[in-house]
Amino acid sequence: MNMITAKDLCRDFKLGDGTTFRVLNNIQIEIPEKKLAILRGPSGSGKTTLMNIIGALDMPTAGTVTFDGKNITAMSEAKREQLRRRDIGFIFQSVSLIPIMTAYENVEFALRMGGGKMSKAETKARVTECLSMVGLAGRMNHMPQELSGGEQQRVAIARAIAHRPKVIFADEPTAELDSLTAKAVVQIFKKLVEQEQVTIIMTTHDVGLMDMADVVYMLEDGEIVKNG
């Protein structure tokens, strides 16, 4: 079954001089559930834009996106916020942790956002579990600036997974990491897909990571050129 289906997606950006620039052109994409999917392509190819649209962060100029059977392009902003809170986790290229919160609180915050009613003990258990999954159980009470880049990214993963979303979007999560750390991160992704039954969609231009993915989409000049 497909987690996400996008049909005839177009996205135009208005430029300063009044002309429009088409970033995505008639995209058709189907992403199966509980798989690690990689969206690759050179920079400027529209990966982030596509990700933002199928992640309910941005609206397409034309076309529809179906997320877990629901048409998110027809949803109100509030509904889409709700969707993002419950069913989606985001991981960004640069460090996106909340700087004023410890690793533990960052993860806990995602749980709060998810809105599920959990007891104090359950919350603690889940946060610890998520941080253990990324191998950071021992550094729970550190502030983000006290962690290395790789560690911070792993906290971001733990946070993205904490509220048991259906899909995790990871935009260039390895761009700022060395290749060894990057591999380790993708390893964690693979583990998560298995353990947490989650769909993970990540963008990258690192060719070395492609063979670890279940599905690979190639984006070039705003169009999907190769599937798989």
Place this chain on the structure above:
Amino acid sequence: MLRFMIQKLTHKKWMVLSLLIGNILLIAVAASIPMYKNASLQRMLTDEFQTYFEENNVNPGIMVLSASIQKQYGKSAFLKMRNYESEILKELGLTPAEKYPVTEYLFLNPSGAEPLFKRSDENSSRKLQFSALTDLEDHIEIVSGRMYSDQITEDGFIEVIVSTSCFSDQALLVGDEFSFKGIKDADGKPRKVRVVGVFQGITDEDGYWVKSSDYYHDDIFVPVSLFDSQFLDQSGKLYISGYFYVRYDTQKVAFEKSSFISEKLSRIVEDNDDLYTSIQADALQEILATYLDKQDRINTTLMILQVPVLVLICAFLFMISDQMLQMERNEISQLKSRGAGRLQILLIYLLQSLLLAGVSLVIGIPVGMVFCRAIGSSNAFLEFVSRRNLRISVDREVWIYCAAAFFVSVCMTVLPVIGYSKVTIVSLKRSKSRSGKPIWQKFFLDFLILGVSLYGYYSFYRQRDDLYAQVLSGASLDPLLFLSSSLFILGAGMVAVRLQPILVKLLYKLLGRILPPSEFASFLQTIRTGRRQYFIMIFLVLTVALGIFNATVARTIISNAERNIAYVNGVDVVLQEHWNDNSAQIRAGMAEKLAYTEPDFGRYESTEGIDKLTKVYHYEKVYSPSIKGMGVDANSIKVYGINTKEFGEMTDLENGLLPYQYRQYLNVLATNQNAVLVSSAFRDTVGLKLGDKLTLTGGIDGKTSTSFEIYGFVDYWPGYVPTDISVSENGTVNVTPNLMVIANFGALEERWGKVPYEVWIKLKDGVSADSVYDTIVEQKIDLDSFTDSTREMRNVRKDTLYQGTNGILTMSFIIILILCVVGFLIYWILSIRSRELLFGVFRAMGMAKNEILRMLIGEQLFSSVPAILLGVGVGWIASRLFVPLIQIAYASKNQILPLKILTENSDMMKLIVIIALMFLICMIILARTVFSMKISQALKLGED
């Protein structure tokens, strides 16, 4: 380098704007100090002339030089004085009046005038004097006959004209001719005159007539030129006198020359005081003395009132430039790494602050003038009325102040750079991972400041009596006192800010687990990034605290002055009518005992504008045999006789001054005709107790002894001054208790006889005492005295000292408020800017824009509400501690009532409204920023 600077400036326009605002305020405040001081001192001096005129009905702008020629000494003294009329103003540095700068009144001493043709009905000879008055011709109208000519007639007569009063007093007719045996012409023949006209002075408003034309009732006037040629030039034998009226422009008497003028004038007056000459300038001397008496005190007080706000502006500048530098740390470290020296970096910032200070100078001076006008038109705290403008000028002193402010501003913005210019990329990275407490918390600077201020408070508190004495003898208050109050507010404010995180943490412990995510994030933001908020929180605390403190000082000082004036006056108007007595009959042997005829009291009751009135017997210096030899002057008792009911209806005392209700004392007094109330000062000096008999000797003859019984003691009584305070030359304060007795009106009248009583009057609202005076005079009532107490009351708020205090405290508060708003906005704008990526993350996680806004508002509330509450606390404590001390600067001998510290609710409301408005503006800006934010754009920021 210049390009780098300009780029930098345009990049951080918000920061630059707030630096600019701070700079402009600094320059403006600095410029307004001398501007306002000089303008208001000038106004005060000019007002003194006006007041003198109103109170004495004498034009103070005239000096009278006089001289006379005595036979045996010749006319040198006279001529010297006549020459001096054009010199004296130059010597004193005064400007001659535009109209009639000098007029001369010359006269030959009266001598016998023999009529050439005696009419049957007239006395033989008259005492007439030849006179001449400068420009007389232009200020009279001839009511009979014609104008004189300036030549001697062919038949040898001098033509003269006379005033109507002379005409009637001396029973003259036009055409009368006289000869003067005592005054001879060049040939030795007696002078002959012919009266050719009678005149009446034209009394217009231009002040030509020093004395009205009626004054000249034995003067026969000739033209000045004729007087000179016929009498003066050949005198030596004649007694000629001259009054030289020298008029100067009172509006142009410059206050800065006042002490020079005063000293010089005394010397001139002394030097010219001999048998033949004298100079009279009493009005000017008196006015200058009154002015100089107040000048120093006002001067210093006004200046030191500005100190706190200046310090705050400097702190603001320092903090803003420090913030700006923090943002520019990267650039500085990059510059350093590329090989720029520390000096070069300093130079860039020096250039930048010179540019800013320069722009501020151009804008600041006009703004300073606006401040100055605002201060000049303040009526109460945060209250302005339109009043005649101050004459504001930008003089050398203003430039000096501006230059100093310019220098300070450059220092404040460049000094922090020194620290930052050491930063390299490496040390920057290292320091970024640390975030400790601010320096002042680490070294307990706040406690140090608080300690210093409390020490200041303590030492001033201990010597407050000495301070009072100093102020009464004309000294100004120690500026350090004002400084310690400012330091207290600053120190206490900083200490209070330490409490804020504790408060928020406490709240967090209570609510943390159950809060929705946005409030949870606000909490953490407030707790974890407190350090950056200290800056804005301190400003909030200071704004609120200083607002309360300034409002309290302003209100308390004014109300204290007004309360005391109202108390000392007792009622609006006290008048005493002239009573006829039978002393003429006694002298003629037709009566033995002195008796007065009481005028009709009913006339006052029907006088328009009077609300209530009562008769009061008022005896000064009554003798009491009961206290003879008890160490006080037994002849110094004031005795009042009152009608308790009427008196009680028109007077009042504040609650709390007496142990029982004021009216109860009146009731007790009314129970027994023999009862008296006695002042506590009286009781304490001679040791009286309730029920004691007190014998007083007074009455119409001053010899009637009457025994009274003491029914009560009073510390305060309408109009009663418990102690007389006088300051001797060497500055010691002498306190003499006032012995006062209040008796029943009826009892006094019965025992001591009917003597002239005072009429105490309470006016209807909005009626001026002047109009009542006019009405009374119209009824041809002959008044011995009329004391209007309302004028003093009306003048309190116009008084330079009070008005300046009000104005400066208000302006300071407004400036602090501006700083606070600017600081608040800049803080939040920066805070949002620096967190745009974070907001993007929040939005991606599904947070709605509303929630983000709520989060920001939550943060504001967590940091601001405690700060405001703490500010209220600090302001309240500071007021209670320091207002009683600051009040001393405004002390007067009339300080009788206990000081009441007054914080008006309406002021607090204004404060709250203004701060709420500030929040509202801030929130609107926040909301706009948040709602215009695009997630995808915010997130992209992170990808660069």
